[in-house]
Amino acid sequence: MNLRSYLYLIAVLTVTMVFLSGCGSSGSKLIEGKTNVVTSFYPIYFLAKEIGGEQVNVINMIPAGVEPHDWSPKSRDLDTVSDAQLFLYNGAGLEGWVNDFLQGLPKDSKLLTSEASDGISLIAGKSEAEKSVDPHTWVSPKSMRIMAKNIAGSLVKVDPDHKAEYEANYAELDKKLSALDAQYAQKLSPLPHKDIVTSHQAFGYLARDYGLQQVAIMGLSPDAEPKAQDLLRISKFVEDNGVKYIFFEELVTDELARTLAREANAQTMVLNPLEGLTPEQEQKGEDYFSLMEANLQNLVQALQ
Incomplete structure (x- = not known):
């Protein structure tokens, strides 16, 4: 990965932080008798x-x-x-x-x-x-x-x-x-690969409980800015270990993961940390179980 690519990735991080700045309230009301x-x-x-x-x-x-x-x-x-x-x-x-x-x-x-x-x-x-x-x-x-x-x-x-x-x-x-x-446990245990490269460090408990190794681009918070040497290390890890997919999530921009994937000749795929639903998921009636099942399908595909 060259200097130009690093500068672009850092610029992407700035966009990510702006994207995360929105806030709001659910607007639900208290109900008497419940x-x-x-x-x-x-x-x-x-x-x-x-x-x-x-x-x-x-x-x-x-x-x-x-x-x-x-x-x-x-x-x-x-x-x-x-x-x-x-x-x-x-x-x-x-x-x-x-x-x-x-x-x-x-x-x-x-x-x-x-x-x-x-x-x-x-x-x-x-x-x-x-x-x-x-x-x-x-x-x-x-x-x-x-x-x-x-x-x-x-x-x-x-x-x-x-x-x-x-x-x-x-x-x-x-x-x-x-x-x-x-x-x-049944579907992840026999898979030949165990390394998951994620956009932020949200899957530690999943990795611990099912025998995976998480390598995160960003830290525990999705706006924790990685250093240039971190990006170089992860890019080398992806290439050296034959990682086929870099996972991104839906509530933050995927540009950083996609850029790193291009540099490392990998593809991208969603791994949802279930921190919240998108409005589209809410309208479709998605829930914890449907999203966790989708995560499992994507993990199985990525770790073949």
């Missing part, structure tokens, strides 16, 4: 909806199409949470705003808060510049099962009158997550 649950982002929203069923009204703070790493809540979000019964967030450092946000609650608030990633064995970030915890727990079905159990327990705690319904919904969901876990 258990109102506010969630920080899509995977938690999905679990709360599946387990809560008809008894809950789930409000997701981050709307479709918005990347959650750089999002921060507004005063109207605090108003909504203040009147809800349960606030669910991922934890593990994903929502850097959460402590200050919760300190803004009224002193007499009876809101129950719950960290969905509690109990998961966390992974440290690999970058020297990012001596932090990898927050992307939900990308592995194994971790998602723990998160589902935590959320079911929180719903029972805040609304014990509907304990039987929540536990039944959780049992059904856990059965599906267990089947997804088994499918990942």
Whole structure:
């Protein structure tokens, strides 16, 4: 990769950061007579909806199409949470705003808060510049099962009158997550290649749980700018190890991955970190399971 290519890649990174700057609010309303649950982002929203069923009204703070790493809540979000019964967030450092946000609650608030990633064995970030915890727990079905159990327990705690319904919904969901876990293990284990090159370091739990090795262009946040030597190292890794595909994601621009792929004579393919749905995916009725199944299909194709 030559100097001209490096300069172009750095320019692409600037565009990526601008692309990530949008924010918004879901606009959902509290419903009297139901258990109102506010969630920080899509995977938690999905679990709360599946387990809560008809008894809950789930409000997701981050709307479709918005990347959650750089999002921060507004005063109207605090108003909504203040009147809800349960606030669910991922934890593990994903929502850097959460402590200050919760300190803004009224002193007499009876809101129950719950960290969905509690109990998961966390992974440290690999970058020297990012001596932090990898927050992307939900990308592995194994971790998602723990998160589902935590959320079911929180719903029972805040609304014990509907304990039987929540536990039944959780049992059904856990059965599906267990089947997804088994499918990942069965299909990925025999594949000859194990290296996945990704646009950002979002797949550490997936790699750990299913015997893969993740090589990320960017760090734990998709706007963590790589250095020129990092790009050279990854390009050489792709060429030396016969990597056929570089994975990109849908909520950020794919130009960096595509440029690196051209330089390394590789192709590109989507690997969705499930940080949120695009408006198109939302309209089509896509969910955690359909996107994780698509991820598995793409991994199988790339690692043949």
